[in-house]
Amino acid sequence: MKTSFSSTVSIQTSLRQAMAKAQSELVKANEEVTTGVHADMGVALGGSTSRSIDLSRDVMRIDAQLTTNSIAEQRLDSSEEALSKLSDVSQKVLDSLAALTDSTSTLGDARAVIGSAMDTFTDIANTSVTGEYLFAGTNTDVKPLTSYSEASSPFNAAVDTELNFYLTSNGIASAETMTPAQMQSFLTDLEGKFNGTTALSDPPHTGLGGQDFWSNFVSDASDTNMTTRISATEVVATSTNANSSGFRSFMFASVVSSKFLTEEIPENVRSVVVEKSTSAIGKAISGLNSQRSEIGLSSQRVKQADETLEAQKTIIETHLNDLQGIDAYEASTRVTSLQALLEAAYTLTSRIQQLSLVNFL
Numbered sequence: 001m002k003t004s005f006s007s008t009v010s011i012q013t014s015l016r017q018a019m020a021k022a023q024s025e026l027v028k029a030n031e032e033v034t035t036g037v038h039a040d041m042g043v044a045l046g047g048s049t050s051r052s053i054d055l056s057r058d059v060m061r062i063d064a065q066l067t068t069n070s071i072a073e074q075r076l077d078s079s080e081e082a083l084s085k086l087s088d089v090s091q092k093v094l095d096s097l098a099a100l101t102d103s104t105s106t107l108g109d110a111r112a113v114i115g116s117a118m119d120t121f122t123d124i125a126n127t128s129v130t131g132e133y134l135f136a137g138t139n140t141d142v143k144p145l146t147s148y149s150e151a152s153s154p155f156n157a158a159v160d161t162e163l164n165f166y167l168t169s170n171g172i173a174s175a176e177t178m179t180p181a182q183m184q185s186f187l188t189d190l191e192g193k194f195n196g197t198t199a200l201s202d203p204p205h206t207g208l209g210g211q212d213f214w215s216n217f218v219s220d221a222s223d224t225n226m227t228t229r230i231s232a233t234e235v236v237a238t239s240t241n242a243n244s245s246g247f248r249s250f251m252f253a254s255v256v257s258s259k260f261l262t263e264e265i266p267e268n269v270r271s272v273v274v275e276k277s278t279s280a281i282g283k284a285i286s287g288l289n290s291q292r293s294e295i296g297l298s299s300q301r302v303k304q305a306d307e308t309l310e311a312q313k314t315i316i317e318t319h320l321n322d323l324q325g326i327d328a329y330e331a332s333t334r335v336t337s338l339q340a341l342l343e344a345a346y347t348l349t350s351r352i353q354q355l356s357l358v359n360f361l
Helices: 008-035 041-101 107-125 154-169 180-195 213-217 245-260 267-324 328-354
Strands: 227-229 235-237
Touching: 041 107, 041 227, 041 245, 041 267, 107 245, 154 180, 154 213, 154 245, 180 213, 180 245, 180 267, 235 267, 245 267
Parallel strands: none
Antiparallel strands: 227 235
8 A cells, every 4th residue: 555645835836826827817807807808819819810900000090080180170160260250340341331321420430440340350360279370371380461550560561652652653642632533543453462463563662573462561371271181082171361362352441441531531532442442341251251161161071071980980890899809797707706716725825824733743
């Protein structure tokens, strides 16, 4: 008969190894319960791992595109709101001019309203969002419009230069002595310069002959608008600029109204100014509303692109969950079993450590 014995050291070693393995498995099981996916994708998926990586990359790409679109949408919404305010300001100028025609407003009141409207228009046009000017085109770090009312304004000085050159060239003593025909001729030429259809001349603008009045004295905006890729196949304009006809027409109407609607100008000459300004401000409102419509269309396209991207993301995530997902109930049961196993191992280890020959002597 052969006798064998069991060492407490060997039992403790076996228990320690079992506990280490159980603890490792418990960590993985807890992670799976928390995340809802396999703790080790490579082991769980095998050959499907590359497919899982591709799908995860697609989800990240869509999330990045949605973030880009949200920034573009913020810029579009801000631009649309600003254009709405600019249109309202233009309407106030039109109402003031109409009140003059109806003789229900004084010249001083009209000039005050128009001057205030011009300053408000400039402030709104120079609005920036997240450090980017809305109406600067691609020159997003440059304030687009120059103030007409600021001291030493180059814009104001350029208009005075145009007027003085016209008066001198035609032998006219002052603006107060201009005839209706002369005022009509001057305003038509000045409006052409504001709109960019008539170039600057040298003299009076030394070294600027043939160049654009607006871009030299009024606006630092770029004619090129911001564009954003909103999906894999779509690129839309996500800004507008202060070089459009609406901005030009508003400034022309406001400048000539504030400059020539004074008591010193004969009434028949003022009528020419009112008529010209009213026509220009009407074009301004139409142009601003047109810009607003274009911005609105771009905003709608971004929203539609977001809806498509969200649908794509849902489909990919569903497929990805089928690959990576785990049975939450099974994982929870596994956690419970491992915890029970560890508790039993701790209890047994404690009892073994308490064994001593001294207790049996």
